[in-house]
Amino acid sequence: MQAPLQDLFAFLAVVRAGGFREGARAGGTSASSLSEAVRRLEARLGVRLLHRTTRSVTPTEAGTRLVERLVPALGEVETALDVVNGFRDRPAGTLRLNVPLSAARLVLAPLVTPFLQAYPDIKLEIVVEDGFVDLLAAGCDAGIRYDERLEQDMIAIPIGPRWQRFATAASPAYLAARGRPTHPRDLLGHLCLRGQFASGAMPAWEYERKGEVLRVEPAGPLLVSLGSGVELAVQAARDGLGIIHLFEGWLQPDLDSGALEPVLKSWWRPFTGPFLYYSGRRHLPSPLRAFIDFVRAQEDAGKPSRKPSSR
Structure with missing residues (x-):
């Protein structure tokens, strides 16, 4: 029982995007065409492939198994078709x-x-x-x-x-009110704005000077998701809520404007x-x-x- 390739690609697009509208937006097509393609595929195979609710679209167990086999197989199809691009x-x-x-x-x-x-x-x-x-x-x-x-x-x-560095910075107002740290261990007595990975891990703040490497885990009033919540932490630092530790390039505009001031710069640790x-x-x-x-x-x-x- 063979299924048209376009229906298989449509099914995979919906699963990857987590929904019909999202898949259509990513693929430059319509949600209705994706929905019809998945219905054709389910009818041809005689099994439900997706759980559909008003809030989410997720693969069934059969759909999950199909995705596991489709990804490498359709990847090979795309690779084969791409050979033509050489001409x-x-x-x-x-x-x-x-x-x-x-x-x-x-x-x-x-x-x-x-x-x-x-x-x-x-x-x-x-x-x-x-x-x-x-x-x-x-x-x-x-x-x-x-x-x-x-x-x-x-x-x-x-x-x-x-080469990049993580920069530590705070607003002039915060430093005026709370004082300026002179050693990484001083951060343990300050309000610090932390980040957390989706796994729950919170990366320590790392510093280095003259061969001495220190890792500190300060506390503070705000914990954000590393990724989507980072800009919220940056704004909180601008507002004087606490000290932030982030990519130097990310904070550079605020350092240049004076909205934030460097803290412990002689300890900022370079990494590749x-x-x-x-x-x-x-x-x-x-x-x-x-x-x-x-x-x-x-x-x-x-x-x-x-x-x-x-x-």
Whole structure:
């Protein structure tokens, strides 16, 4: 019993997006056409594939099993079709990237527009997700993560700044009222704005000076989800609620404007920048190959990035 490929792709699009309207928005089609495709597929297979409520759409057990087998199979179909793109004058197709919010804001933001202008036949889909994911199972071509989060069988190339730092900062009003920390341990006596991963883990604040590395876990009045809640914490810091610890590039506009002032700058710890990573076990789709070439060209054109000084 064979099902049309377009119905299988439609079913997968709905599952990935978590709904018909969301899947239609991501795929540039209509929710009604996706719904009709899934109904045809269920009728052909004789089994319900999706649980539908007014609030959510989730796969049934049968639907989950089908997704597990479809993702690699349809990935091979897309790869096979992409071979034809080698005969085109310009790369075409869809490039799906899975990136954390910090990379979307600090790394991809300056690259997206020039890349799409250089390759007008490519459509870019960006999934913002801070946890580590199985790229192929998630239907993504590549991701951006830091070296400690990369799998060994992945190919990785540098993207964005080669060195970054977490900056600690507070508003002038907060520092005037509560005093300025002079050592990382002083943070234990201050109001600090913390972040938490979806797993529940709260990363410690790390500092380094003259070979001494310190990790502190301060407390404070606000705890936000790392990702969607970060900007709320930044605004709270601007408002004088407490001290924040975040990517230097994220806080730089507020540091430049004076809305926030650096705290413990001589202790800010540098770390290597992110990598674009992808599986080395499959043919590279032409949109991904074009993006890799674009990233490498940007790296070659940029000046060498020096390790930031803590002075």
